[in-house]
């Protein structure tokens with residue numbers, strides 16, 4: 630039961646930088662984020678559910694240079710990272726000063742797939758200790774949690790076709806009866822967090838914008854680093870050195886590591902264990 634895109638989009642201010650979707654799956658945030666003004670990049674470790682990511686890569690070793698992104702999004706992914714503290718460090722590295730890490734993560738939620746962890750509000754605070762948390766809430770609370778248990782029972786009774794309607798009712802009940810009832814909610818299905826990489830530019834107004842009275846412009850107007858060419862912002866995930874396009878266009882070469890990262894169907898595969906040793910002549914410079 631992953632969140633609808635709207636729930637995460639509500640807390641992302643318009644901007645003109647690059648938004649990186651960590652484990653973006655089928656890329657459902659692409660269109661809305663482009664509408665908000667961002668250049669969207671989806672990095673995923675696989676072609677999840679037939680998705681078409683811009684890059685195949687591992688969130689634990691991002692193939693990007695430092696301080697590039699205005700926004701990094703982790704929607705329904707933080708629980709899937711085996712070493713989330715490493716991912717958070719990487720996010721901090723690739724975010725610009727004043728950039729935002731926007732997280733939607735389950736708490737009281739069934740075990741699903743490659744699912745490692747659950748985070749309490751305190752756990753999230755600790756994990757994000759190098760950031761300033763500017764927004765924290767839980768739109769899905771106790772009704773959603775009950776709904777999930779009911780859905781599990783329905784499925785066991787072969788009545789799974791009631792899943793959609795049960796979800797719909799529970800979401801509405803949480804919306805009507807639970808919003809703002811407790812902050813942070815101790816009985817939450819999931820948490821929504823906006824964490825800001827400390828900026829030298831002064832305080833952020835995101836929280837105020839969310840309250841509906843001030844536009845948050847000052848942190849989102851720097852387009853100097855934006856480059857339409859993906860290659861220019863990428864680096865070797867192993868040594869963080871520059872990458873060069875191979876002469877035949879079929880790979881990205883790191884001269885330091887003597888590795889070639891393959892490009893398959895137009896998608897760079899930036900996984901160290903998929904890279905091949907560079908032999909002899911290397912790509913064009």
Ligand SMILES: C[S@@+](CC[C@H](N)C(=O)[O-])C[C@H]1O[C@@H](n2cnc3c(N)ncnc32)[C@H](O)[C@@H]1O
Pocket residue numbers: 631632651652653654655657672673674675677686687688689703704705706709710
């Ligand atoms: C539950 S799906 C969420 C997909 C999407 N964010 C959404 O909300 O619809 C989790 C995603 O995380 C990706 N993922 C898991 N481990 C990853 C890793 N180490 N690096 C990058 N992506 C990863 C999966 O391939 C999958 O696309």
Ligand SMILES: [Zn+2]
Pocket residue numbers: 865866867868869870883884885886887888
């Ligand atoms: Zn390298």
